[in-house]
Amino acid sequence: MPQDQPPLQVALLGCGTVGSAVARLITEHGDDLAARIGRRIELAGIAVRRPQRARSLPGVPAELITGDADELVRRPGIDLVIEVIGGIEPARGLILAAMANGASVVTANKVLLAEDAGSLFAAAEEYGVDLYFEAAVAGAIPIVRPLRESLVGDEISTVIGIVNGTTNYILDKMDTVGSGFAETLAEAQELGFAEADPTADVDGFDAAAKAAILSSLAFHSRVRSADVHREGIAEVTSADIASAREMGCVVKMLAICELTDEPEPRVSARVHPAMIPLSHPLASVGDAYNAVFVETRSAGRLMFYGQGAGGAPTASAVLGDVVTVARNRVRGALGPGESNYASRGIAAMGDVVTRYHIRLEVADTPGVLATIAQCFARHGVSLQTVRQQTLAETAGGEKQLAEAQLVLVTHQATDQALQATVDTLRGLSEVAEVSSVMRVEGN
Structure with missing residues (x-):
């Protein structure tokens, strides 16, 4: 030296x-x-x-x-x-x-x-x-440099990550301990995993900013936070966690960055809670840890895991x-600059295709299931599984209108078609409540 x-x-x-x-x-x-x-x-x-x-x-x-x-x-x-x-x-x-x-x-x-x-x-x-x-x-996870340099000769198709330790901690404890969202958030704040004002984390702003950066690097196009579809975890319930477990899944807050095919390659960037199968590499990421899963044409599947925050x-x-x-x-040298040569457009969230888990509270009367199924069919959404459970049949010793819970999982459908279906369901007299709508990713 x-x-x-x-x-x-x-x-x-x-x-x-x-x-x-x-x-x-x-x-x-x-x-x-x-x-x-x-x-x-x-x-x-x-x-x-x-x-x-x-x-x-x-x-x-x-x-x-x-x-x-x-x-x-x-x-x-x-x-x-x-x-x-x-x-x-x-x-x-x-x-x-x-x-x-x-x-x-x-x-x-x-x-x-x-x-x-x-x-x-x-x-x-x-x-x-x-x-x-x-x-x-x-x-501490090395992910920017691999996307920016190590994989620059490859073609990246998908980047899926758990990039916020606070939300991962909360969802992990809701799953493993069985506590509710508010209770777990308070615990996370006491332990220093969540800020006094947790909005940036639980509402997805932090993850959306990271998704924008990952998308920009992976797909050589400028992506800003405003381009990222964002949903938080405040509406995730213990019932959602239990439904995921029954399906062999776990609920995770995901940043999903991918290229869509039709009508031309566009960047899709979104942040939201989702059910993923236990077999998925991200399913086992617990506590406040982060992980990023990358799929490429030549290198195949890569996983980056470690501590995502802290001094x-x-x-x-x-x-x-x-x-x-x-x-x-x-x-006297310089590292890489910005790579935005592709200049791909941003895909509309309505065009994103995935599966969905929907939970409905309905009247337990003849023909209700057929009405629900017709509603999905009308919007071009195919049902994969339907599970029904009677919730209540009597109250105060007198016969009341029976209520049932329907848990439905769809085949792949566009977000636009699913949202139209849910809007129609909410207008049906047979449907007392659309309790939950959550995406199912990873398979």
Whole structure:
């Protein structure tokens, strides 16, 4: 390693759970990192919103703390900027300023990448710098680089992932312990798996941003969060979990990215709870773990599994990018830029084809099943299985109108046809309630 070369100067934006872990790793493992890069790296400054609080963090050099992020990224001699503050602004402005100053950027900002990756890549190309973002999707799991580099010579057809640890923890505990959604969410908050405001996780916003990034990489087309169909898990009930178990399935919150065939290849990106068979590789992913399942033409099926969040795991992904970008800097090279040559359109959710599980509360009278079946047939939706259970026949000692529960599983149908069927069912006098509609994926 050349001894006469000055250290590469690194600016760190943000010093929360991830940022403080990154700062400690850079300072504590300086010799190892230098040996891997071929040149030392040195923290030039750490920008935070509350400098006084950050100066008391263990392992974080207090003398490097500053409240002026804009000055830091524009400071002469900065080679690399690490952005872990999140959100759209001021992160976007700071990243663009850093690139204009000649610095390469490593970011974990999934929200910004899913919203405006195009302008970031354009700036990186204009100023001849790198943009790396492994930590933006699935924490420590290496999935961005395989899609961006390792599989770039292959044709990817599908990327399906469990990319949010909070929702996976909740659904896993509802399945294994039998508790309800609200109870399990409260437990997840107590254990630190869920935020005090869990909206981004349980309503699918976090997973949708990651699905947009995965789709963009896999299918060489720009996909934004707004292009991703999103449904949360708040409506998943214990009855849904039990029905899945009876079918030999488990309920998971999935990010599904795939190409549709008709009338031309389009990108379909969606995030929602779904039943998947126990034989599927993602079915056994429990607790707060993440996993991404990729199908390609040549390499076949690949599975990436590990910790998808947390300070140390995410910092590991950040440091991996730092080493790569620093090596490029030493060699005068650049990594890959944006690959959006395909420019595929976004498929409408109504055109997505899958199977469905529907649970109905109906009057237990002659002809009801035939009426229900005709409703499905009218919309071109074929039924695979039908199961009926009588719920109640008497109340207060007097004969009442019997109610029954129908559990139906369809063959593959478009989302548009299924939604039209459900709308019609809700208008039938024989149907007291459409209790649940859930997709069945994976076979």
